[in-house]
Amino acid sequence: MKIIPLFKCRNMKNALDFYTGTLDFRLKYAEASVNDWVIDLINEGAELQLTVLESDNLFGSVINVWVDDVDGLFNKYLERGLDTSNKKNSPVHQGPLDQTWGTREFYITDADGNTLRFCKAL
Numbered sequence: 001m002k003i004i005p006l007f008k009c010r011n012m013k014n015a016l017d018f019y020t021g022t023l024d025f026r027l028k029y030a031e032a033s034v035n036d037w038v039i040d041l042i043n044e045g046a047e048l049q050l051t052v053l054e055s056d057n058l059f060g061s062v063i064n065v066w067v068d069d070v071d072g073l074f075n076k077y078l079e080r081g082l083d084t085s086n087k088k089n090s091p092v093h094q095g096p097l098d099q100t101w102g103t104r105e106f107y108i109t110d111a112d113g114n115t116l117r118f119c120k121a122l
Contacts (some may be wrong), residue, residue, distance in 0.1 A: 002066040006049045006117075012039065015050050060113025070096045070104045070120045082108065098122060 009015035013034040019025040019041055028040035028047070038051045049064065067073055074096050078084075087093035087109065096106045102122050109115040 002047075004047045004049060004064040004066065006038075006051055006062040006064060008054065008062075009050050009052060012036070012050065012052050019048075019050065060109070060115065062115045062117065064117045064119050066119050066121075068120065070106060070118055073118055074106045077108070 007015070016034060016039065020027070023043070025041040025043045025046075025048070028042045032039045037053050038049055041048050041050065051062075074082075084094050087107075090107070091097055092105060092107045093109065094106075096104050096118075098104050103119045104122055105117055105119045107115050107117050
């Protein structure tokens with residue numbers, strides 16, 4: 001299992017300047033730009049994502065949890081009583097989905113608004 005935090009930021013340019021200029025992070029993908037909604041950064045073995053999506057109104061944190069078996073894990077959590085009824089309008093909370101950006105994912109959001117995104121590369 002690998003966990004990658006997603007940091008919400010109000011201004012992508014300012015955030016990139018800080019993480020790449022002050023700290024030792026660099027772009028994971030060379031084609032990323034300040035106009036992107038999400039940008040992946042790396043620093044040796046560390047990884048994080050920056051996003052401007054919902055930065056002013058989303059409560060809680062988001063982390064990406066990379067796993068080997070997304071479907072098996074989702075089914076295991078259902079068997080343990082995972083209740084998906086409070087997120088009926090979010091298909092990615094209802095079960096694993098293949099995303100256009102090349103991952104298979106499902107999300108679990110706790111009562112405090114913290115979301116775990118369980119991901120596997122396709």
